Amino acid sequence: MAAYPLELILSRQLAENLAIPAFITDPAGNLLYYNEQAEALLGKRFEFTGPMSVEEWSVIFKPKTKEGKDLPPSDLPLVQTLNTHRPSHSTFWIESLGGQRHLISVTSLPLLGPEGTFYGAMAIFWTNEPAL
Template sequence: MPQEPIEMILLKHWASYVALPIWLTDIAGNLIYYNEPAEPILGRRFDEVGEIPADRLAELFVTSNPDGTPMSSDEVPLVVALTQRVPMHRVVRIAALDGSVRLI
């Protein structure tokens, strides 16, 4: 198994000390880490789930508009950020890993 880049090791270490929920993805959109404050939002501990490939994220976290209407994949903030290479934020509704629905 190849060694993880030092930048990623340091970023994960830093995120583990931050009190805000942090979700780290690589350039391909794979979920590579989320910190403890993000665990209640996503519905599972990172230690239980581990890294998640980008193609599985849409299956695991069903994303919709705050009113519950479906959101096309090109509207999802992570997809916009990765495809257009711009910062993106908006309120979305997710069905988390524990089955609960949350606005984030």
């Protein structure tokens, strides 16, 4: 297997060392990695889920608007960043794989390398619950 581009490798190393949950995808939206903090929130270790396609991860956590309506994948910040190559931010509900609901805020940013090459995206997110 070929190694990932340096931008993704460094992003993963950053994510591993952050105390906030983080996602990393390739340009096609395949979820390549999420860190331990994200595992705690999403309810499953990355080792068990493995990489997921954008079609899979964009619905598996059942995102809903703050008003409780289904949130279409295209409105998720990370999907918007994948489509536009620009940063995005939003607050919405998810349901962890363990069944817990969390109101989370997500900020996503494009991983743009030299000459503007798009290598993927990184999203950091946090809950709006005091306990977390």
